[in-house]
Amino acid sequence: MVAGPAVFGRRAGLRQDHRFESRPERLCYGRVVFWILLATFLAYTIWRIFLGYPQPRRAYRIVAPREVAFLEAAGEATFPAGGAIPLSGRDADLPGYADGFLESLPRHLRLQVRAMLMLFEQATIFFPAPGRGGRRRFSSLSEEQRVAVLDGWSRSRLFLRRLAFTALRAVLTMGYLGHPIAMRHLRLAPLDFPSPIVEADLLYPAIGARKDSINWTEADLCESDGTPLDPNGPIHPSFRGDER
Amino acid sequence: MAGAAEATRGEVRVFAEYDRDFEEETDVVVVGSGPCGAVVAHQLAQAGRRVVLLEEGPPFIPSEFELEGSKSMSRTMREGGLRSTRGSILPTMQAIALGGGSLVNSAICVRPPEAVFQRWATGFDLEITNRETLDRHYDEVADFLGIAPTPEEVQGRRNTLFRDGCDALGYGSEPIARNVRNCRGSGECFTGCRNRAKQSMDISYIPAAIRHGARVLTSVQVQEVLREGSRVTGVTGRVAEPFSGRLGHRFTVRAKTVVLAAGCMATPVLLQRSGNLANRSGQVGENLQFHPGVAIAGFFPEPTTPQFGATQGYQSLHFLDEGFKLETLWAPPAVMAVRMPGFGHPLQEIFADFPNMAVWDAIASTHKSLGRVRARRGTLDPALTWHMHPDDVPILKRALFVLTEIYFAAGATKVTPGVNGVPEILYSRDEADVLLNHPIQASDLVCGGNHAFCTTRMHGDPARGVVDEYGRCHDFDNLYIADTGIFPQCPSVNPMFTGMALAHRQAEAILDRT
Incomplete structure (x- = not known):
């Protein structure tokens, strides 16, 4: 069934009243409230996540x-x-x-x-x-x-x-x-002992270096003697200090 | 082996030496320098074949080993050691270094019992994969690497306490056989053996392969397997900067035979990224299995001096029929501490007891718990899913109970089981009953999954598996896979030795066919 002109007129009239009298005021008010709330929320979120933190005592490369x-x-x-x-x-x-x-x-x-x-x-x-x-x-x-x-x-x-x-x-x-103080206190710091020079050490340089940086020769080759380590022996240099 | 004596010495190339794109041609290219790839490369080079061995990671020398757990993992493990599955969350680690996992594992070499091979034979139509045919290959690998039981003088107290507990309960146990020569008991297997006693591939098979003429290219990431018609023709990829993974120059290695030994995670991803290669069966990346492991700590009245002794020196195969194997364990203290309960002063008190601690673990054969490996866009790191089957949880519960029982039999005064919902500390054998009686779910357990298998499984039927018993792909007669992905099922014991034995046999098959 097709709607007659009178019907359209009534509907148009309703829409007109709504648009030009009560709705604009409501819309305007509503939009203002919405934007205020949104801005407040965003400001709070930004503050909560990023702001108000004290400056670290030292500089870090990654952590904020x-x-x-x-x-x-x-x-x-x-x-x-x-x-x-x-x-x-x-x-x-x-x-x-x-x-x-x-x-x-x-x-x-x-x-x-x-x-x-x-x-x-x-x-x-x-x-x-x-x-x-x-x-x-x-x-x-x-x-x-x-x-x-x-x-x-x-x-x-x-x-x-x-x-x-x-x-x-x-x-x-x-x-x-992993902190040296904790490891030393628990008597679990790695021990210091020399690494034998094996055939592989004549082949591989330090990571990032070229092979011509290898200083070992065949005369340096040796192997582990299998003597059990002394758990009370000297600890590795990287665990001797008080800072990591 | 006539070629052995005549071969020109090979060489290693490292990251600093790549200054342009390059192409190479060879008889065999092996992708991945872990235990399986290294064995294949060595055997073929020794027989006079021209071999190029490709490895994405760098070679490590002792001064490069980090002694702190997390630093070590972030340098030697893929995804910084933080890789895990989705579904049931299971951390899993794969190494990125010359020598692969052998650089940072505890060198355990165990032959599975005959029952494992019988299960494989009947379930997967296999005819020649059994202890009888493989023992010769196990023996040759064992001779080369000096595999022997851990000697008593480097066991250390935390290992022998395990033996004492097993003895008291009548459970069988034995020193673990390892690929180690002249161990001094530094307990540093997981961060790299500074004592050069562990015969990891980078100091054993790979230098020997180089002596026989193999060329070893490190810091190269293989991105695609090349094919022409029904044959593969080589691989292509890019140079990868150590640690950052930044990609540089391009390379191509053309070869008559391609061996993928990139590991159970990377090999299926490589096949998927190469146009879903060798996947007529639909099994590439499927059937992912682990040995989920649980570790618990026990504390003794006297010092155990845990930093001394073989990393994993003792084991019990007594419960293999029930689906689990027991082992002793040591790792950097910070890694061990992750499983300890609570925080604050109580946690510090537990840490303070570390000098009196021993940690033991169980690995379980969870055949019903399956997952899959999928390639992800823009990276070679896999997307992993895996689900712990409810039927497999009781195996781990029982294993935890038995470990706790052994602790108290050995004289422990307290045990930290690390299971959600049960007391954080157990003080007696009677209290351990809670581990059997409490309704523990998979998510209550803190598991790790270091052994991974089956993602390119072998099967006698080409419609149901990716490779045959020699590791040759059913779909390509010059493409082989040599890693634990070809295991048809988890082997119930540590897999490295079996992987190497299978690789040793595979090398003979390649020589016969080419």
């Missing part, structure tokens, strides 16, 4: 100030001072470790690890810490709140949350236990 703040906060919560090992997470220079670790990763994996750090820093929005201000960024929480947040991740019923926690703690632990 927000990641430094998070790693120090998470390191302190995971390995607090006064524990059984005379090295706290904050003193272990975990940002320095993460900087080197990230630099060694392929780009897509570097992005994934950095995304994980951001997830933990920002996820307090969805998984808040108990107490006042529990939705602040992880690095802005109190010591007790950080511990509670990490505990929530580690004991979550959601497999992916537990998995994310395991991944984060792996990064922190690698940095912490």
